[in-house]
Amino acid sequence: MVGNFDNLSTEVFRRKMRPHAIKIYETLWPGCKIDDLREQGIKVHVLDKEFGIDTLSTFTSGQWISIQEKYRRFALWSKWKDFTQEYINAAGTKYKTPGEWFHLGAQIYFIGWADKNESHFPYWFIMDIAKYKLLIEQSGGLDKVGYLKFNKTHGRASFYCIPIEVIKPAFLVTWRDMTIY
Numbered sequence: 001m002v003g004n005f006d007n008l009s010t011e012v013f014r015r016k017m018r019p020h021a022i023k024i025y026e027t028l029w030p031g032c033k034i035d036d037l038r039e040q041g042i043k044v045h046v047l048d049k050e051f052g053i054d055t056l057s058t059f060t061s062g063q064w065i066s067i068q069e070k071y072r073r074f075a076l077w078s079k080w081k082d083f084t085q086e087y088i089n090a091a092g093t094k095y096k097t098p099g100e101w102f103h104l105g106a107q108i109y110f111i112g113w114a115d116k117n118e119s120h121f122p123y124w125f126i127m128d129i130a131k132y133k134l135l136i137e138q139s140g141g142l143d144k145v146g147y148l149k150f151n152k153t154h155g156r157a158s159f160y161c162i163p164i165e166v167i168k169p170a171f172l173v174t175w176r177d178m179t180i181y
Helices: 002-006 009-028 046-051 074-079 129-138 164-170
Strands: 033-036 055-058 064-072 082-089 108-113 123-128 147-150 158-163 171-174
Touching (some): 009 108, 108 129, 123 129, 123 164, 129 164, 164 171
Parallel strands (some): 064 108
Antiparallel strands (some): 033 055, 055 064, 108 123, 123 171, 147 158
């Protein structure tokens, strides 16, 4: 089973792009230590499984922040310019379970779109998850800010596509100017 997970195209892409996300973190927070909570493959770390925390970044002071990450392919940026929020896993099956939206306990969210050659992230942002959640709640829910779609591959998840402009108030840092909002 582990071999099957490791060979999924999304997992291969994630591992390929991971060093580029780390480079961004190290630029933003010099000297930080990055711990990937997904290194065990399908043996999901409890912080990832229960709270959507993929990474811990520990600063030189010993303080840390928790990060949820999403890496997307270039074609998705050039075509849609949206953020996708997973809603239900195994949607439409007897195995359906609440998706990431219901487990999102990380402090920040890193979203990056790879370039055509998958050699770096020319487009990315870091979002404050508490601000994001409040923004969605104050807007009336995910269905009021985005539109529901279904992934027909891998986990068969349903997700909401949310235009970037809608969630911009929750941004902390972007690729454009590397300034704090």
